Amino acid sequence: MTSIRRLALLVPLLTLCALAGLRAAHADTLGDIRQRGKIVVAIDLNSPPFGMADDKLKPYGSDVTAAQMLAKDLGVQLEIVQVTGPNRVPYLLTGKADIVIASFSITPERAKVIDFSLPYSAADSVVAGFASTPIKSLADLAGKRVGVVRGNLQDTLLIPLVPKGTTMVRFDDDATNAVALLSGQVDAIGTAKELVVETARRNPDKHIETKFSVKVVPQGIGMRKGETALKVWIDNWVTVNMKNGRLGESYQKAAGTPLPDLSAYFPR
Template sequence: MIRINRRILAQGALALALAATGFAAAADTLKDIQARKKLLVAIDLSVPPFGMTDAAMQPQGSDVDVARALAKDMGVEMEIVQVSGPNRIPFLMTNKADIVISSFSVTPERAKVVLFSAPYSVNQLVVGAPKGVAIAKMDDLVGKRIAVVRGNLQDLELTKSAPKGATLVRYEDDATANTALIAGQVDAIATPSTTVQTLASRNPAKNLEIKFVVKVQPLAIGMRKSEVELAKWINGWVEKNAANGELNKIYSKWMGLQLPDMKKLADEARAIAL
């Protein structure tokens, strides 16, 4: 258990990524991908419905569908590089993956080391807990233990805004944080709204619900800063598939909702990344 320290932000993964940038030499990854005929995509398969596995242990989810569609249009195979929240950036920076499509929120901290595409989706970060837990707003977290994934958006946001007396319990990945909530080891969890909905449907006896929204963030595809040509191709692909409805089709299939105005979302993402 780790209590909130407002002087230290949980940015271990980001610090590692900054250190790793020295090893990411300028290259034309787009040509490399086309030459090898394979796209290596970093995806966290423990964050349903963005990424998960089915009964046959096959990957599925909205991010998986986006990655498959992108690779198909690029004319290459798609290979998933499994990651957790904290190691998405290190895997990208050390060339273990070509791109990240993994419920990857655009933040100013990440934009220092990652080149983000135009947004392809949206993430709504919430606090979820059983119905019997009295939480309706941020101040109600006083005296509560809240599960977060170390270094992820929920960790950074709650480290900044949770009241004194709230305790953030940091886990190394989403699966462990989710298990802690179901097992009653914590009072609440800060996570994407879709995760709360999935946990609620899979564990009806727990009576889980969304208590309040912490932040709404655009999701984008992450690339290395040097990948100008790859970024041009991916941004063109995102723009085309936002306009023709394909990205909304994938989003609504898994979320049961429609994507918001993607042009407005792109403006918000640019402002965040500045």
């Protein structure tokens, strides 16, 4: 990675860290939520099966269900603000949302800037393409155009792994990334396996399939650093609802497949 590229990646991170520092002096979001009687949750509604909107623009999906359950258990109203992959952290740090439930993969880079709850969900990061495209492994991406969502997990995962000659093409959200594949702008896409299933279901004539898995990564509820009371409450809520199966049921209903085993992340 060149020094210019490192600087380009570092500047946004430093900016976000500065924003986090400015908000650290006021760290009682849980109290604020209870006082106003409403929690503002950022959700990506272009990320099936986690977040979607129907033809009447009503949100649905496993992340939406999780947000609805959380708000109900907290005893407050739910307000959803729509985000994309790249603006999830900025929305959180600038106070446009209290928390983020948006297929938010837990990564060391993000954990430097925000806090995550215990995992409530997970995504199998994969490379997908047309059945007719001869891709079976990373080596087969050489000479191919691969679409990813800018700054998303698959982007950061694939950068150090793809062979020389691979062209990474970045888009603003999962929906645009999928359209790029369907329209032939790219040869393959890095995405969540759950999104491949949904894209294939909606476009059966395109014969979209998962080519290979890159990594299964847990997803957490994002919150600003220093929010000790909020983190304790949410971690407890996640633990209870993983144990009683409500979060697993919500995921399976939306994704059509069981939630990956996340027991290793919880105290025994």
